[in-house]
Amino acid sequence: VTCVGQVIGVVVADSEPAARRGAKAVKVDYEELPAVISIEDAIVAGSFYEQYGNSLATGDLEAGFAAADHALEGTIRLGGQEHFYLEPNGCIVLPTEDDEYTLISSTQAPNKHQMYVANTLGVPMHKLVCKTKRIGGGFGGKETRSIFMHCAAAVPAYHLRRPVKAILDRDEDMQMTGTRHPFQATYKVGFTKEGRVTALDMHLYSNAGNSWDLSSAVMDRALMHADCVYKFPAQRVTGHLCRTNIASNTAFRGFGGPQGLIAAELVMERVSRHLGASSLDVRQRHLYREGDVTHFGMVMEGCQVVPCWEGALVAAGGWEQRRAAADAFNTEVRAGGSPAELLARAADLFLCLTFNIPAMPQLIAADLRVRRLVQLQVASDR
Secondary structure, three states: OOOOOOOOOOOOOOOHHHHHHHHHHOOOOOOOOOOOOOHHHHHHHOOEOOOOOOEEEEOOHHHHHHOOOEEEEEEEEEOOOOOOOOOOOEEEEEEOOOOOEEEEEOOOOHHHHHHHHHHHHOOOHHHEEEEOOOOOOOOOOOOOOOHHHHHHHHHHHHHHOOOEEEEOOHHHHHHHOOOOOOEEEEEEEEEOOOOOEEEEEEEEEEEEEOOOOOHHHHHHHHHHOOOOOEOOOOEEEEEEEEEOOOOOOOOOOOOOHHHHHHHHHHHHHHHHHHHOOOHHHHHHOOEOOOOOEOOOOOEOOOOOHHHHHHHHHHHHOOHHHHHHHHHHHHHHOOOOOOOOOOOOOOOOOOOOOOOOOOEEEEEEEEOOOEEEEEEEEOOOOO
16 A cells, blocks of 8 residues: 555445445554655655656756856745546446446546556457546546546446446545645756846656656656746756655646746746846746747747737736836735736647657557557647
């Protein structure tokens, strides 16, 4: 058992109250072992998913730091959030005939349920029909983290040849299914006295939990967003997946993008505050422009960053006056309040295939019966 909430058995009954009484009657003897809970714990213990080692880099970091008038180091911590969808996870497994099954689940990924239930039961995928009538809210939380309960319900349905339904209570759902990945970013940034960044070296750590799940894809996207909309002449960002003893964290709206964006924005904010300069000016001089190349090798063609930025300033209407009014309010009425800021964000394709390769041939082998070559056309934001 590697986390609280991990499934260790299934109790089947003719009614939910009876099943719950049966589950409460089960007594388990545990031997307590040292636990790794937080990102800090994982770093101290060296507890990582070593299979992951992705890093993105551009430019000459050593030369960039040598050219800097100032250098700052820091740590940024971002917590996770519970999905708190309107309805908790639920599923029904209906045996039909000839080892065929109908699966009904509130999942965002019925194809994954089909695949894993087929593997669990040892039957071909084509004998399973997986349906999602309604999700009841998902936000990424019902993509992979509901699969385990569908597999658990399928086993008794297989042996008893009877329909089996499983629906989690809210507290069970929150305990078992994970959240957005908490992140920690450590960085070193070099910059000139005029406020131009010359080098940025960053390490991103995510709390993956007790299984791999989607953590590598989430981290890949965070790495790609670690520039936000800013061009740095030299940048390196390295990802680390922390193996911890909490329920496996998973997809959440943004899928790693927000964590990378926020880290970049807070670095820019610290640079401007260190110099006592306008954060608006510092950000503006780093905006991507036509023909720039990102740290993952994408050429900015038809780049709309500057027009969007300038449009936001116009839409804000009297930005400098609004900023001054906010500063005055925070000083006089709410000491220590947050100033008004104008922030940018970047959005790319949802699932990155080898860091935005425009087209990638994929060999699809479904259930070892159908093989066909498809061309996945990946649309960029340009």
